[in-house]
């Protein structure tokens with residue numbers, strides 16, 4: 001399983017596959033399990049359906065690592081247009097973005113300026129989420145996040161429980177009253193940087209979740225959100241919150257579109273905060289292959305699509 005995950009993560013970076021795999025109909029059929037469509041309209045329609053179930057949405061326009069300033073400015077403009085469309089739609093939708101889309105590889109200051117334009121366009125009540133990418137970006141992402149948080153409360157950051165450093169990163173952030181979305185982590189990383197066994201990644205997640213919930217109750221964490229589909233872990237976190245006397249609404253779970261739908265609905269029904277990350281856009285190949293790596297059984301689902309024409 002670990003070998004399969006490793007191969008898939010390597011495939012997610014392969015340029016030839018990225019250019020060719022996306023043209024195969026069975027690959028396109030498979031990706032539709034994880035995203036409602038490539039256009040903003042399909043994402044808005046999905047958010048509308050989710051709202052009827054009391055589930056919020058976070059939109060992410062797929063794309064990574066832009067290589068020139070013009071492209072990064074375009075991404076920023078597109079994001080501003082998206083936020084305007086969302087505002088007009090009156091749907092409870094937030095956005096999540098990758099700093100490498102805003103030019104992090106080109107210049108941290110330039111990337112920060114782009115992020116700032118996006119944050120400033122938003123009301124204080126709508127969080128702009130910053131994804132966490134591969135470990136080589138963690139320091140720069142934390143720096144930019146801390147700078148943004150100094151003057152703007154409506155910005156949240158993703159942290160990854162597979163990284164050994166995250167416990168300290170979280171402790172360093174708490175004095176700034178951050179909004180944190182905790183995930184396990186989706187990238188291929190050097191062995192010494194991460195917990196290698198799943199059980200240790202899960203324990204790290206649970207330990208960090210307890211710190212976040214305690215901090216939230218003490219007013220030191222603006223928002224504690226848990227980005228996971230791990231039902232056992234969600235139950236442990238919910239039990240911990242209940243033992244501490246925290247309201248169900250203080251436990252926020254974010255999942256990806258199309259995964260664990262019944263659990264998303266159960267959480268919303270029972271009074272937890274349930275949000276779904278809805279991806280859209282045409283640059284879905286690396287994102288989709290990371291989803292396959294998370295659960296190699298998805299490969300069988302894709303292979304079944306080869307024959308389902």
Ligand SMILES: Cc1cc2nc3c(=O)[nH]c(=O)nc-3n(C[C@H](O)[C@H](O)[C@H](O)COP(=O)(O)OP(=O)(O)OC[C@H]3O[C@@H](n4cnc5c(N)ncnc54)[C@H](O)[C@@H]3O)c2cc1C
Pocket residue numbers: 130131132133158160183184185186187227228229230231254255256259260277290291292294295298
């Ligand atoms: C809202 C959200 C935002 C995220 N943002 C980031 C980010 O910024 N940076 C980053 O590195 N990672 C991000 N991730 C991905 C994350 O790091 C994990 O790779 C992913 O969530 C799988 O881990 P898990 O917590 O669901 O637990 P796992 O232990 O991997 O899975 C638990 C169970 O969930 C189900 N499941 C999990 N993944 C899938 C799948 N792909 N298909 C079908 N079933 C599945 C399976 O039943 C599995 O047994 C995000 C995830 C979510 C939900």
